[in-house]
Amino acid sequence: MSSESVILLDTVNFAAEKHRSQRRKDDEQTPYINHPIGVARILSHEGGITDIEVLQAALLHDTVEDTDTSIGELQAIFGQTVARIVQEVTDDKSFTKQERKRQQVEHAPHCSHQAKLVKLADKLYNLRDLNRCMPTGWTAERVQEYFLWAAQVVRGLRGTNPVLEGKLEELFKQRGVDL
Numbered sequence: 001m002s003s004e005s006v007i008l009l010d011t012v013n014f015a016a017e018k019h020r021s022q023r024r025k026d027d028e029q030t031p032y033i034n035h036p037i038g039v040a041r042i043l044s045h046e047g048g049i050t051d052i053e054v055l056q057a058a059l060l061h062d063t064v065e066d067t068d069t070s071i072g073e074l075q076a077i078f079g080q081t082v083a084r085i086v087q088e089v090t091d092d093k094s095f096t097k098q099e100r101k102r103q104q105v106e107h108a109p110h111c112s113h114q115a116k117l118v119k120l121a122d123k124l125y126n127l128r129d130l131n132r133c134m135p136t137g138w139t140a141e142r143v144q145e146y147f148l149w150a151a152q153v154v155r156g157l158r159g160t161n162p163v164l165e166g167k168l169e170e171l172f173k174q175r176g177v178d179l
């Protein structure tokens with residue numbers, strides 16, 4: 001097995017252990033790990049990304065925001081670059097949800113190219129997931145609001161990956177949202 005395959009298996013195993021008890025918000029309570037794996041797969045299979053550190057960061061992108069993982073832990077195990085990308089895509093949960101949403105829009109254009117890739121794939125996954133089924137308790141209005149907000153973030157990520165941006169643009173168009 002190639003050393004990169006070994007690294008990716010180690011990374012996905014770390015993420016799976018960290019997200020072990022978490023579920024998505026859909027009625028089926030899909031295991032949360034499906035999301036980071038899907039984000040990494042979008043990058044490799046649709047975005048044509050082979051940069052292993054971007055793929056690792058995608059697998060780990062919610063570990064600091066949503067589990068007990070620290071950036072220092074990621075740095076020690078996976079190195080400085082992977083930890084830095086994850087840091088860039090991690091919301092500061094000490095702020096209100098509204099403020100975090102505002103910060104994502106403001107920060108998107110200033111992220112590194114690697115972090116922008118992870119953010120694009122993350123949004124693509126979540127928007128497709130919303131088209132697949134509504135999270136428990138969500139209304140059609142909340143879904144539309146998420147699309148509108150996501151478009152603001154994606155506007156700040158333009159010029160990063162034409163394929164992913166094209167697919168996002170199509171999803172926004174279907175909802176009547178201009179990019």
Ligand SMILES: Nc1nc2c(ncn2[C@@H]2O[C@H](COP(=O)(O)OP(=O)(O)O)[C@@H](OP(=O)(O)OP(=O)(O)O)[C@H]2O)c(=O)[nH]1
Nearest residue numbers: 023024025026035097104122123126127129130134135146
């Ligand atoms: N579409 C969808 N999303 C789900 C599901 N389960 C969990 N999520 C997560 O919910 C978040 C979007 O919901 P919001 O209402 O905006 O945020 P909240 O988590 O603070 O409630 C996203 O996380 P996030 O880290 O806030 O991502 P993002 O909003 O930064 O993209 C998404 O990954 C699901 O079944 N479907």
